[in-house]
Amino acid sequence: MSKELYRTCPESGLQFHKQAEWLMRAHAVVAVVILLIGGIAALLVTLTRWPAIHLLPADRFYQLLTTHGVNMLIFWMITFEIAILYFCSSTLLKVRLATPKLAWGGLALMVVGIIINNLAVANGDASVMMTSYVPMPANPNFYLGLILFAVGALVGCFVFLGTLVIAKDEKTYEGSIPLVTFGALTACIIAVFTIASGAIVLVPTWLWSLGYINNIDAAMYRIVWWALGHSSQQINVAAHVAVWYAIAAIVFGARPLSEKVSRTAFFLYIAFLQLASAHHLLVDPGLSAEWKIFNTSYAMYLAVLASMVHGLTVPGSIEVAQRAKGYTNGLFQWLRKAPWGNPIFSGMFISLIGFGFLGGISGVVMGTEQINIIIHNTIYVPGHFHATVVIGSTLAFMSLTYFLIPTLFRKQVMFPGMAKLQPYFFGLGMSVFALAMMGAGTLGVERRHWDMAFTNAPLDFAYPASAFTMMGIMGVAGTVAIVGGAMYILVTVGSVFFGKPVGSESNYGFTTTRVLRADPIVVPEGGHEAAGKWGFAAPGTFLLAIFFLVTFVLYYAVNWKYLASVWPMS
Amino acid sequence: MSAIQPPAEIVWWKQPLDKVEGTWISIALVWSLIMFFMMPFWHIYGKQNLSSEAYRTTPQAYMAKTQAMVDQYTIRTETDAKLPVVRPPPGSDVYLLGRLWQWWPLLELEKGQTYRLHISSMDWQHGFSLQPVNINTQILPGYEMVLTITPDTSGEQTIICNEFCGIGHHNMLGKIYVTEGGQ
Numbered sequence: 019m020s021k022e023l024y025r026t027c028p029e030s031g032l033q034f035h036k037q038a039e040w041l042m043r044a045h046a047v048v049a050v051v052i053l054l055i056g057g058i059a060a061l062l063v064t065l066t067r068w069p070a071i072h073l074l075p076a077d078r079f080y081q082l083l084t085t086h087g088v089n090m091l092i093f094w095m096i097t098f099e100i101a102i103l104y105f106c107s108s109t110l111l112k113v114r115l116a117t118p119k120l121a122w123g124g125l126a127l128m129v130v131g132i133i134i135n136n137l138a139v140a141n142g143d144a145s146v147m148m149t150s151y152v153p154m155p156a157n158p159n160f161y162l163g164l165i166l167f168a169v170g171a172l173v174g175c176f177v178f179l180g181t182l183v184i185a186k187d188e189k190t191y192e193g194s195i196p197l198v199t200f201g202a203l204t205a206c207i208i209a210v211f212t213i214a215s216g217a218i219v220l221v222p223t224w225l226w227s228l229g230y231i232n233n234i235d236a237a238m239y240r241i242v243w244w245a246l247g248h249s250s251q252q253i254n255v256a257a258h259v260a261v262w263y264a265i266a267a268i269v270f271g272a273r274p275l276s277e278k279v280s281r282t283a284f285f286l287y288i289a290f291l292q293l294a295s296a297h298h299l300l301v302d303p304g305l306s307a308e309w310k311i312f313n314t315s316y317a318m319y320l321a322v323l324a325s326m327v328h329g330l331t332v333p334g335s336i337e338v339a340q341r342a343k344g345y346t347n348g349l350f351q352w353l354r355k356a357p358w359g360n361p362i363f364s365g366m367f368i369s370l371i372g373f374g375f376l377g378g379i380s381g382v383v384m385g386t387e388q389i390n391i392i393i394h395n396t397i398y399v400p401g402h403f404h405a406t407v408v409i410g411s412t413l414a415f416m417s418l419t420y421f422l423i424p425t426l427f428r429k430q431v432m433f434p435g436m437a438k439l440q441p442y443f444f445g446l447g448m449s450v451f452a453l454a455m456m457g458a459g460t461l462g463v464e465r466r467h468w469d470m471a472f473t474n475a476p477l478d479f480a481y482p483a484s485a486f487t488m489m490g491i492m493g494v495a496g497t498v499a500i501v502g503g504a505m506y507i508l509v510t511v512g513s514v515f516f517g518k519p520v521g522s523e524s525n526y527g528f529t530t531t532r533v534l535r536a537d538p539i540v541v542p543e544g545g546h547e548a549a550g551k552w553g554f555a556a557p558g559t560f561l562l563a564i565f566f567l568v569t570f571v572l573y574y575a576v577n578w579k580y581l582a583s584v585w586p587m588s
Numbered sequence: 589m590s591a592i593q594p595p596a597e598i599v600w601w602k603q604p605l606d607k608v609e610g611t612w613i614s615i616a617l618v619w620s621l622i623m624f625f626m627m628p629f630w631h632i633y634g635k636q637n638l639s640s641e642a643y644r645t646t647p648q649a650y651m652a653k654t655q656a657m658v659d660q661y662t663i664r665t666e667t668d669a670k671l672p673v674v675r676p677p678p679g680s681d682v683y684l685l686g687r688l689w690q691w692w693p694l695l696e697l698e699k700g701q702t703y704r705l706h707i708s709s710m711d712w713q714h715g716f717s718l719q720p721v722n723i724n725t726q727i728l729p730g731y732e733m734v735l736t737i738t739p740d741t742s743g744e745q746t747i748i749c750n751e752f753c754g755i756g757h758h759n760m761l762g763k764i765y766v767t768e769g770g771q
Contacts, residue, residue: 076755080755110593151712151752154713191594192594193600194600196591196592236729236731240726240728267593268592271590273591274591277595277600280591301638303725304640305640306640307637311627311628318624319624326612326620327609330608330609330612382623386627387630388634390724391636391723395717395726396717396750461720464749464750465750467758468758474759479746482720534593554607554611557608564615567616574623584636584723585636586738587635
């Protein structure tokens with residue numbers, strides 16, 4: 019290994035391929051710039067839906083809601099994920115990145131796509147929301163920008179796959195790829211499916227917007243578009259679960275409870291997650307009940323089962339690692355003694371809990387064929403996906419950033435006090451925000467709607483006062499979360515562009531970056547079970563899982579009861 | 589070896605399952621199956637199931653059917669725009685259309701009676717959201733959806749559009765009045 023090609027991080031022991039390193043940095047920087055744009059739009063949208071403020075006029079509101087949706091759900095997520103793919107292949111497998119020049123070309127395409135799409139929306143004739151449902155027309159550049167971005171992302175996926183091939187060929191590791199890399203591979207496979215679906219639906223739609231195609235069927239568009247729209251969120255799920263495992267390893271040196279279970283769970287994602295297009299079509303005309311039931315449940319909830327498995331094995335592996343270090347008192351000493359002041363951990367743990375309790379439960383409930391009748395297109399829906407995508411994915415990526423600033427960017431974390439508080443502002447603000455949206459949605463408040471008071475409508479309707487209260491709570495909590503987002507951007511941009519370089523080990527800031535140089539976990543006498551209870555290596559986690567299940571069952575039952583109260587229909 | 593390193597055991601798939609994992613997987617699998625079978629169960633025993641009855645149509649053909657119903661059963665008009673309020677007979681086919689930006693016509697139904705409610709869009713996609721009873725469906729142009737509904741509460745219900753349909757989206761309302769039987 020020549021010195022020019024690689025550098026080894028003195029603190030973590032990670033080995034970076036220099037060309038890959040610059041690519042990861044560039045993707046992360048682009049991603050954070052998009053997060054800033056999406057975040058400004060988020061603030062303005064939140065302040066408009068907060069009834070007491072109702073900031074923007076209607077046309078601006080719909081325009082900025084489009085900006086917010088596309089930038090956050092597609093551009094921010096996928097750009098950051100390409101950086102994760104490069105990290106999980108090149109860095110974790112200690113191998114050179116395949117075709118770095120092509121990878122730069124991919125990033126260039128993505129950036130051009132982002133600019134073209136955003137300019138189309140800024141121009142004012144593409145306020146069609148992220149979903150751009152036909153036959154509502156948008157400026158053709160709206161679709162073109164998305165297509166170019168997707169091609170660039172596809173290049174990134176193939177660079178990742180090529181890097182895996184090189185590592186295998188050059189034998190840079192023994193046996194199987196690490197679990198985290200396996201998770202990234204899962205994300206990559208889902209991404210290829212997603213981008214292919216995107217091409218199938220967006221290329222004809224672009225041609226339609228230019229006048230070359232006469233008609234796009236609205237029902238067909240929805241089925242194929244959601245194979246892009248929902249599956250792209252499944253890339254995020256696979257990626258952020260991989261990040262959870264990575265952070266458990268980085269902070270605690272945790273090893274998976276068993277490789278077999280965790281890998282099988284990832285495999286279930288590959289096999290079943292793509293069926294989720296159906297979640298958006300449960301109250302569409304003409305689809306059969308059999309089709310809906312099979313697809314909406316990912317066959318038989320097998321992908322949900324996979325997430326419930328990760329939800330146990332990630333904290334379970336942390337518990338085992340903590341117990342091996344001697345935190346064996348009671349059921350939860352391991353959790354109390356966890357480094358709650360370290361944002362790498364605190365953000366990851368809030369992400370895990372928020373994703374499971376808020377995002378996961380609400381997603382399964384509203385994805386139940388019949389229950390969707392009382393939830394479809396209400397503001398419950400964005401409540402759900404802010405819990406999955408924002409608390410789940412975005413917060414996990416933010417947590418990982420605090421590890422990447424010293425190791426990848428070789429900069430000290432600026433404003434460490436602010437960094438410590440950031441996950442709490444962002445995660446807890448976003449949790450209350452999502453809950454308030456779900457509450458308002460249960461009362462029937464609609465999503466993507468400028469005026470819940472219907473001031474200028476020719477007919478009257480008044481929501482109950484409690485719905486307005488919920489939307490007020492949403493406004494306050496959303497603002498808190500946006501402050502948390504601004505803290506993240508301040509810390510990352512400050513550190514990366516203006517931070518002091520890391521010199522000695524002592525100025526890495528957070529104390530847990532000795533990833534590959536840390537002492538291995540010593541198995542306690544009598545095995546890990548001996549350090550646990552009831553013959554379980556992770557009894558505290560098991561109890562948390564049971565608590566989760568009870569919450570899930572109760573909430574599921576309540577929603578069936580609510581459904582039973584609406585008008586009979588068949 | 590942690591999760592960011594290759595597994596320590598080359599043959600990791602032969603490692604025995606951890607007890608806490610095995611227990612949880614069993615419980616979670618049972619719950620997954622319960623949730624799965626709950627949906628067909630509700631089709632058999634529940635009363636709120638969306639029909640899959642739908643037809644291809646065109647805006648012109650659907651408009652003609654709706655206009656015929658309006659001509660036959662209008663009982664009064666409302667607002668300055670003289671929106672027709674239609675009271676079709678119980679058991680009949682009722683036509684509702686969504687267009688930029690109104691639900692047309694207004695309907696008056698009788699509590700406890702069953703109707704075949706047809707809905708379609710004349711232009712873009714719309715969302716049929718009946719409040720406060722809270723029934724939500726997606727309405728597409730070119731497709732005529734048929735819901736067999738039985739209003740079991742009387743009073744005024746408002747149809748809100750909950751699929752974004754352009755700049756007048758937030759003003760797109762309609763009404764279903766439900767009267768007590770025999771009026």
